[in-house]
Amino acid sequence: MSVWGITGLPEIAPRDDLVAIIAGAVTTQAATDPDLALQSGDILVVTSKIVSKSEGMQVPAAEREQAIAADTVRVVAERVHPGGNFKIVETRQGLVMAAAGIDMSNVPEGVALRLPADPDASARALCAGLRQRLGMNIGVIITDTIGRAWRVGQTDMAIGAAGLQLTDDLRGANDANGRPLHVTQAVIADEIAGAADLVKGKTTGIPVAVVRGMGRFVRDLDAPGARSLTRTGDDDMFRFGSAEAYRLGYEAAMAEIKAKSVKQDEMP
Amino acid sequence: MSVWGITGLPEIAPRDDLVAIIAGAVTTQAATDPDLALQSGDILVVTSKIVSKSEGMQVPAAEREQAIAADTVRVVAERVHPGGNFKIVETRQGLVMAAAGIDMSNVPEGVALRLPADPDASARALCAGLRQRLGMNIGVIITDTIGRAWRVGQTDMAIGAAGLQLTDDLRGANDANGRPLHVTQAVIADEIAGAADLVKGKTTGIPVAVVRGMGRFVRDLDAPGARSLTRTGDDDMFRFGSAEAYRLGYEAAMAEIKAKSVKQDEMP
Numbered sequence: 001m002s003v004w005g006i007t008g009l010p011e012i013a014p015r016d017d018l019v020a021i022i023a024g025a026v027t028t029q030a031a032t033d034p035d036l037a038l039q040s041g042d043i044l045v046v047t048s049k050i051v052s053k054s055e056g057m058q059v060p061a062a063e064r065e066q067a068i069a070a071d072t073v074r075v076v077a078e079r080v081h082p083g084g085n086f087k088i089v090e091t092r093q094g095l096v097m098a099a100a101g102i103d104m105s106n107v108p109e110g111v112a113l114r115l116p117a118d119p120d121a122s123a124r125a126l127c128a129g130l131r132q133r134l135g136m137n138i139g140v141i142i143t144d145t146i147g148r149a150w151r152v153g154q155t156d157m158a159i160g161a162a163g164l165q166l167t168d169d170l171r172g173a174n175d176a177n178g179r180p181l182h183v184t185q186a187v188i189a190d191e192i193a194g195a196a197d198l199v200k201g202k203t204t205g206i207p208v209a210v211v212r213g214m215g216r217f218v219r220d221l222d223a224p225g226a227r228s229l230t231r232t233g234d235d236d237m238f239r240f241g242s243a244e245a246y247r248l249g250y251e252a253a254m255a256e257i258k259a260k261s262v263k264q265d266e267m268p
Numbered sequence: 269m270s271v272w273g274i275t276g277l278p279e280i281a282p283r284d285d286l287v288a289i290i291a292g293a294v295t296t297q298a299a300t301d302p303d304l305a306l307q308s309g310d311i312l313v314v315t316s317k318i319v320s321k322s323e324g325m326q327v328p329a330a331e332r333e334q335a336i337a338a339d340t341v342r343v344v345a346e347r348v349h350p351g352g353n354f355k356i357v358e359t360r361q362g363l364v365m366a367a368a369g370i371d372m373s374n375v376p377e378g379v380a381l382r383l384p385a386d387p388d389a390s391a392r393a394l395c396a397g398l399r400q401r402l403g404m405n406i407g408v409i410i411t412d413t414i415g416r417a418w419r420v421g422q423t424d425m426a427i428g429a430a431g432l433q434l435t436d437d438l439r440g441a442n443d444a445n446g447r448p449l450h451v452t453q454a455v456i457a458d459e460i461a462g463a464a465d466l467v468k469g470k471t472t473g474i475p476v477a478v479v480r481g482m483g484r485f486v487r488d489l490d491a492p493g494a495r496s497l498t499r500t501g502d503d504d505m506f507r508f509g510s511a512e513a514y515r516l517g518y519e520a521a522m523a524e525i526k527a528k529s530v531k532q533d534e535m536p
Contacts, residue, residue: 001467003269003463107445150364175373184470186470187422191465195271198482204444228420231417237511243505245510245513253518254525
């Protein structure tokens with residue numbers, strides 16, 4: 001597997017044609033190094049930031065809090081800090097992350113940037129456009145930088161995807177000894193997103209990377225998107241932060257007791 | 269960045285010398301393809317399974333439940349299923365994961381395998397041995413396959429590491445526009461672990477991969493290990509599953525009410 005960044009992309013503005021811009025940068029790069037020309041089976045990994053910028057998801061920095069509220073389906077956990085509240089929320093994209101993914105780095109002063117409204121749709125449009133323009137069968141992953149429970153820091157994960165199988169579902173498969181691999185479903189889309197981050201970085205201004213060697217996962221455009229990687233609802237054992245769930249339990253018990261005592265008071 | 273698997277490793281048994289075995293396989297592979305000879309700055313990514321096997325962490329499959337209990341510091345969340353209980357626990361290695369990482373795939377019939385007791389120590393021993401034997405400055409990551417809250421499936425993460433800087437700490441750094449990147453601490457050790465999983469796979473019998481191109485993160489042997497990537501204690505907003513925390517809150521309220529009513533009964 002080899003992974004490299006696409007250089008020479010300009011700063012992206014609303015209504016920019018990302019297909020044309022990325023295809024142009026790829027062609028320019030290939031002119032100086034033919035090994036970097038795209039091939040069928042390559043996967044383009046695109047930082048959500050430039051997708052948001054091209055889709056006009058900029059809001060004034062002063063409206064950041066309102067934008068977080070607008071993109072929040074529900075608050076998962078919250079901590080009050082002297083510098084302001086830290087909120088982990090479920091976003092309308094189905095992601096659980098800090099501040100609904102609204103970011104103020106790598107954007108001009110005074111601007112905050114929302115995530116693409118439908119990153120899978122954005123990925124499909126990019127993938128369809130690039131496949132047609134380049135005449136080859138590539139896959140597209142749109143990434144964002146996301147924290148994890150129980151681990152420090154963040155890694156890049158797939159928040160949108162098109163033309164790819166996203167997991168290597170080994171449930172039912174056998175291991176190297178021929179024994180069943182019961183629970184393993186390797187999320188290769190997230191592993192590819194992280195691999196691409198290693199060459200993109202956050203301070204280099206390289207928002208797109210190519211991953212070569214994973215062509216066995218390239219599929220038709222109608223393959224399920226990254227929304228299928230989110231786990232919400234009944235399967236989610238961490239639907240609330242511990243403090244929030246504790247408080248809900250405490251309040252439920254108090255409400256029960258109160259209802260009982262009202263009932264007793266009502267007795268003749 | 270380029271990533272490839274090391275082929276030709278034998279099945280590993282207790283007391284096998286992993287340094288000698290891996291160095292031998294690398295040399296054999298380099299004989300057929302000189303590009304695959306290791307270089308200073310390369311990172312070796314080793315599946316914890318073969319480390320556990322060489323360290324004799326096998327237990328009889330019938331003692332799997334006792335082994336899970338022995339490796340568990342505390343239960344984080346639990347679900348009762350018809351097929352048995354599903355437990356997410358904090359392990360003695362500081363990891364939060366299902367079944368304390370005890371696994372029955374890719375091991376002989378009738379055997380379960382515990383994680384290495386101290387994966388950072390294992391990584392340091394491997395790294396020191398390989399650096400000495402090969403005469404070059406490589407890094408080592410030991411990986412395991414771990415599920416995440418709010419996402420389906422699993423990815424490989426770093427559970428042990430040596431000779432490497434594990435995060436690209438951008439707190440205080442500036443983005444491409446010169447603005448501060450407040451909260452970003454990219455966990456490159458986990459991104460490298462995931463990248464290596466893409467070429468190792470779980471059904472191929474390739475437990476070691478080489479990642480080339482990340483030499484800027486190679487450090488001295490005394491750099492902090494992967495234990496520093498775990499987040500437990502006060503910083504952990506998801507110390508318990510939602511159902512478990514809810515129950516704790518409910519029981520606390522009931523105990524409070526009971527204590528109050530006992531006090532009232534004791535009044536003259």
